[in-house]
Amino acid sequence: MRPLSRREFLRLSALGGAGLLAAACAPAPAGAPQVVKETVEVEKIVEKVVTATPVPVQKFPGVKLEMIMRRSFIPEMNKLQENQLAQWAAEHEAEIEANFAREWREMTAAAVEAGAGGDIAELFQNTAHVYAEKLADLSDIAEDLGNRYGGWYDAAYQCAVVDGVWRAIPRAYTAHAINYRVDYFTEVGYPDGCETYEEYLDAATKLKERGLPPVGNTVSQTGPNDSASWCYSILWSFGGREVEEDGKTVAINTAETRAALKYIKQLAEVSSPDITGYDEGGNNRAFLAGEISATQNATSIYWVAQRQAPEVAENMSHFRYPAGPAGHQQFIEMNLLAVFDFSPNKEAAKAVVAWLMEEPQLSPLAQVGLTFYTPMLYYYDDLPNMPWNIDPKLAPLKGLAKTGHLAGWPGPASRQSGEAYANQTIVNMFASVIAGEDIETAVKRAEDELKAVYEA
Amino acid sequence: MPMSATPVSTSLDKDRVSARRPGGLAAFIENEANLGYLLLIPTVVIVLGLIGYPFLLAMYYSFTDKVMAKSEFSFVGLKNYINLANDPVFRKTILNTFNYTVTAVFFKILLGLFMALTLHALTVGRKFFRAAFLLPWVVPSSLSVLAWLWMFDPQFSIITYFLRSLGLIEERIPWFGDPTLAMAAVQTVNIWRGVPFFAMIILAGLVTVPQELYDAATVDGANSIQRFRFVTFPHILPILMVASLFSFIQTMGDFQIVWILTHGGPINSTHLIATLAFRTAIQGSNLAKGSAIALFLFPFLILIIALQLRYLRRE
Structure with a gap:
């Protein structure tokens, strides 16, 4: 695709190019990695992209x-x-x-x-x-x-x-990452985001202490995709798993799972109280309204912010999910x-x-x-x-799938892992601990639910 | 020309005969019993095709280990039902369903009765208010529930906003984050939607109460509460029973309100039989277990229907 001149860029954006162009031209923050610069015009892509199609060989x-x-x-x-x-x-x-x-x-x-x-x-x-x-x-x-x-x-x-x-x-x-307010995270010492879950907890604690908008990571049944992305990733990054590699032996009842739950409990105490009630768009709206400083999401927040809240788009960025004791694992x-x-x-x-x-x-x-x-x-x-x-x-979203997994990992993707995912067993285990249930009870109930799926 | 006159006369006679006694299809339709069966065919086809066949198939699946897209499956007897009896989520769902149904039907009767008595007593604007009160029931639930979704939004709930503006609360109300509040929220929407149905049914009953009975009661010195207790209530009781039983079954099978508002959450605290069956069978691809969930309460519903029919026959 031929790079557009600035004049062409301005003309096309006036015709309705909107957000992606703004994103393409946004000034890079200090210290940001050097990236290839090229402008993108959405309408042009949609209407004309297929001109380079090879000649069909079979009708x-x-x-x-x-x-x-x-x-x-x-x-x-x-x-x-x-x-x-x-x-x-x-x-x-x-x-x-x-x-x-x-x-x-x-x-x-x-x-x-x-x-x-x-x-x-x-x-x-x-x-x-x-x-x-x-x-x-x-x-x-x-x-x-x-x-x-x-x-x-x-x-x-x-x-x-x-x-x-x-x-x-x-x-x-679909790549999920932490969407965060650079201005608020800079105030608490993390201008480029957090590398580990401990850093993220530290940032969240400091945000709360300073009266800044808290973090708000969805853990709810009404936001199944965002919640699964967050909860599975934390579970795996702390070394936990719902099933062994054989795809049959339920393995949720471990010290690693308890560590992950202890973490989510600590994080929830310094998070927005709304996290267990967000629907799939609840965290998006809260972020765009300036009520939270960070949340896990795909880039839909950024996409909307570019079009409807440019001041938010200007002040936000992304960092990949932090790493835990078992490294960086991403749903x-x-x-x-x-x-x-x-x-x-x-x-x-x-x-x-x-x-x-x-x-x-x-x-x-x-x-x-x-x-x-x-x-x-x-x-x-x-x-x-x-x-x-x-x-x-x-x-930061580049190549996220290199450490990406499907529900049920490290077991194989299967009908059973899909049923456990649909049942939201992992999400509900996290949510119940946030709601005040003791960790042992939450783990035991999740184990029973998973056994009903994997070992029935 | 006697030879030519005779055939003409005969032909006319035949026409008259055939008009009186049609043959073939016309004769078949002319018979009222046959026509009745004929007119029943579309209904029978729809009921058997869209309700009977899926119902029997679901019942069959519930005794197998059928999962989606697998052509091979085997008969497992009551295994799915036994597993469900030990399933904590299912047990919780049963309790949720009864809580949801009993509470909602109770308030629908109470508020429906109140609304009907109010509408019956109105002398000005009766038609307008009757039409207005029917709106919640008429508007497609998928649309009205979306409006409720916004009213219960964690950040932008107008209910929370109103209460905070009045200084009655300080914190936001976590409508869908708290199990008790979430259940109250879905029940509220069900009640809001169902009250007009009760009101209209009861109102129809109220209209049929003879005025002479009220006059006689008044002459006997009955006050308004006694008139309601001894005249109105006995007259509307049969229709109230039918409406309640009908609503009980409808509410027990509710799906849209819960699915749109809470997806059964938080932590499965608002899952009903229908939402859990959908999640298990369609999203979880476990058709056998999903069918068993959907049919678990079937014997209970049969009992309810039997009671309903028995009551109707007695009346």
């Missing part, structure tokens, strides 16, 4: 494909994908009906169970393992992509390979593309998936998605036009 006249896709809160992401799919359909003389829905997970589950109702679906987390029997073998596509794009992250294998077969293509992960949200094995148009469907994973399509998606859709292939780490290589405030 599918008369074929109609149905896709069940995740509806993003970023409208441009949906629009971009609609444009890309329309282009593929036109070039291949086929028809695509893509349903971008917020209930895409439930729709996919219904299609899988019915054995009808779609050809391609976007999967979430570990569902490639759950639906494996109904998914086509995509190993040829995955291996080809891995060979040409620098290889896959380990987490890609965890989420997509079932009994040696790629049942889905890990399209991207990641996975997004995958799969082809239903019962699809009557498997070849065409596979062609679409392979095409969507090529750089001309995936790169703009990652750009527009602002780390919501971070590719799982190493090639993109250092690609100059990626958000983490453009905006210093997003640089």
